[in-house]
Amino acid sequence: MTTRPPDEGEGPPGRVEAGATSGRGLEGRGLEGRTALVTGASGAIGRACAVALAGEGARVVVAYGSDEQGAQETAGLVKAAGAEAVLAQADLADPAAARQLLSAAGVAGVDVLVNNAGITRDGLLLRMRDQDFTDVLELNLVAAFRCTREAIRGMLRRRWGRVVSISSVVGLLGNPGQANYAASKAGLIGFTMSVAREVAQRGITVNVVAPGYVPSKLTDAMSEEAKQATLSAIPCGRLGTPEDIAAAVRFLASEDASYITGQVLAVDGGMAMGA
Amino acid sequence: MAQSREEVVETMKDVLSSELGVDAGKVTADARFKEDLDADSLDLVEVVLALEEKFGIEIPDDEIAGVKTVGEAADLVIAKQNAAAS
Numbered sequence: 577m578t579t580r581p582p583d584e585g586e587g588p589p590g591r592v593e594a595g596a597t598s599g600r601g602l603e604g605r606g607l608e609g610r611t612a613l614v615t616g617a618s619g620a621i622g623r624a625c626a627v628a629l630a631g632e633g634a635r636v637v638v639a640y641g642s643d644e645q646g647a648q649e650t651a652g653l654v655k656a657a658g659a660e661a662v663l664a665q666a667d668l669a670d671p672a673a674a675r676q677l678l679s680a681a682g683v684a685g686v687d688v689l690v691n692n693a694g695i696t697r698d699g700l701l702l703r704m705r706d707q708d709f710t711d712v713l714e715l716n717l718v719a720a721f722r723c724t725r726e727a728i729r730g731m732l733r734r735r736w737g738r739v740v741s742i743s744s745v746v747g748l749l750g751n752p753g754q755a756n757y758a759a760s761k762a763g764l765i766g767f768t769m770s771v772a773r774e775v776a777q778r779g780i781t782v783n784v785v786a787p788g789y790v791p792s793k794l795t796d797a798m799s800e801e802a803k804q805a806t807l808s809a810i811p812c813g814r815l816g817t818p819e820d821i822a823a824a825v826r827f828l829a830s831e832d833a834s835y836i837t838g839q840v841l842a843v844d845g846g847m848a849m850g851a
Numbered sequence: 852m853a854q855s856r857e858e859v860v861e862t863m864k865d866v867l868s869s870e871l872g873v874d875a876g877k878v879t880a881d882a883r884f885k886e887d888l889d890a891d892s893l894d895l896v897e898v899v900l901a902l903e904e905k906f907g908i909e910i911p912d913d914e915i916a917g918v919k920t921v922g923e924a925a926d927l928v929i930a931k932q933n934a935a936a937s
Contacts, residue, residue, distance in 0.1 A: 732897055733870075774893060 606830050608633035613677060613686040615639045615668065615723060616693030618646030621742060621790060624818035625690050626650050628826040630659035634688060637662045637681050641693065668693050668719035669711070674726040685730030688829045691720035691741040691764070698753045709756040716760035721767060724782075728775060737780035738829040741768055742821070745788045745844045748851040761786075765840055772838030781837040785824045788844025790816045812845030854932070856880070859906075859925040866901045867921070870894070880922030888921075902928055908935060 612629040616622040618640040626636045627650070636654045638661055640647035651661035664680035666673035678686060694716045697708035720741055731737025746754055747761025765784050772782035789795060789806055795815065798806070807813060824843045827833055842848045854862075860880050868875040873888050884890040890898070899910055902924070908931035918924050 729900065732893075778893070 605633035606832075607688065610687035611635045611637065611681050611684045612688035612690065612829070613637040613639060613664075613681055613723070613727065614690040614692055615677070615719070616641070617650050618643035619692075620792065620818040621787065621821050622690070622692040623650040623653065624822035625692060625742075625825045626661075627653045627657055628819070628822035629688060629690075629829060630654040630657035630661070632826060632830070633659060634829075635660040635662070635684070637664050637677065637686070639664045639666060639677050639680075639693070641665070641667055668715050668723075671722065673719065674722035677723065678726045678730075685734065686727040687731065687734070687736060688738045689723060689727040689740070690825055690829075691723055691739070693719060694742070694757075694760075696754065696757050698757070700753055701755050704755060709759075712756040713760050713763070716757070717763040717767065720764060724767075724771060728771070728780065731780045732775065732778050735779040737775070737778075738833075739768075739771070739780070739782040740825050740828050741782075741784050742825075743784045743786040743840065745786055745842060745848045748786060748840070748842065748848045768840075769838045776837055779834070781828070781834065783828045783833075783837060784840045785821060785828065786840055786842040786844065786848065787821045788816050788842070788847045790818060790821065810845040810847045811849070814845060816843060816845060854929070856922070856925050856929060859928050860921060862905060863902070863921055863925060863928075866905060867898060870897050870901050878921055880920065880925065882921045883919050884921070884924075885919075898924075906932060908932060 607629060612626070612634040614622050614626045614629070614636060617626045617638040623646070626638055630636050636659055638647050638651045638654065640663070644665070647663055651663050654661035662680055664677050666676045695712060697712050699708060724739055727739070728737060741764045743764045744757070744761040746758045747765060750758050768782050768784045775782065788810060795803070807815070821843050824841050828836065828841065864875045864878045867873055867878045867888065871888060871890055871894050877888060882888055884895055895915070899915055902908070903910055906928055908928065910927060910931060914927060918927060
């Protein structure tokens with residue numbers, strides 16, 4: 577699926593009412609002179625986040641693992657939004673990756689970190705191998721910890737920073753077949769709240785965005801029945817778009833959100849409300 | 852290369868005034884981090900990171916715990932430098 581920035585029109589049905597469009601009035605150059613690092617920026621949600629932050633004027637480090645073509649595409653959209661793009665490849669399963677990505681950002685450091693990279697290794701608990709569990713934890717949670725640790729040093733020095741980790745509605749509600757994924761996504765929430773408390777007095781906010789269902793290969797592969805069941809669990813009655821998620825990330829990264837920290841913002845059409 | 856205690860304290864003056872934003876005049880060997888320099892636990896971690904970078908040493912957490920004054924921190928830096936040199 578190709579994703580386009582909000583102003584290129586033509587999206588999935590329902591986009592007209594989506595956050596990206598209604599949020600346009602908020603778009604400015606509030607992150608001018610700042611650098612953002614988005615992991616998993618070759619994917620749909622990472623790409624939308626990179627483009628949204630570029631729309632605020634941020635220079636964007638487009639971090640990716642293996643999908644170079646996707647990352648190039650993201651970088652192109654970042655540039656089209658009028659911002660500088662820096663491509664940075666790193667395998668987040670490698671403990672050295674976080675440092676590599678920070679080096680790619682250069683001496684300016686990273687002001688906005690979006691921990692977005694993630695993988696799934698779905699399977700029912702009884703059939704889940706140790707490796708399926710630890711691989712998912714390593715990439716979704718441990719890598720986010722490492723990236724945050726590396727990025728936050730410079731933020732402390734500059735007395736300004738934004739960390740936004742992309743969790744999932746599954747981390748709030750659970751999901752059969754995703755014990756590993758749900759554990760990693762719930763882990764991001766506890767991690768975020770702790771770090772938020774550590775650095776709150778230094779002008780740094782740390783938050784979580786928990787997306788609901790966003791169209792992907794996974795949802796494409798669902799049976800018509802499963803799709804209907806999913807939709808009926810979403811009060812808004814539609815799947816989310818990557819731009820819906822990115823709008824929340826852009827807000828949390830903004831100056832306007834400086835008094836919001838340690839929070840979980842579910843962007844899920846109401847699916848997990850009350851959870 | 853190891854430096855004298857005075858040299859290390861002098862360097863710490865720079866580090867502390869830039870990291871903690873304290874008046875360099877208040878940074879003496881006898882100054883206590885918490886009581887005199889108003890440093891909280893995160894400030895101390897920042898100072899240690901800066902010292903590690905500046906002097907190319909590594910200071911384990913358990914050795915930091917006992918450090919109360921700037922002079923004690925300087926002694927720790929010198930000990931680490933000597934250990935690295937030998």
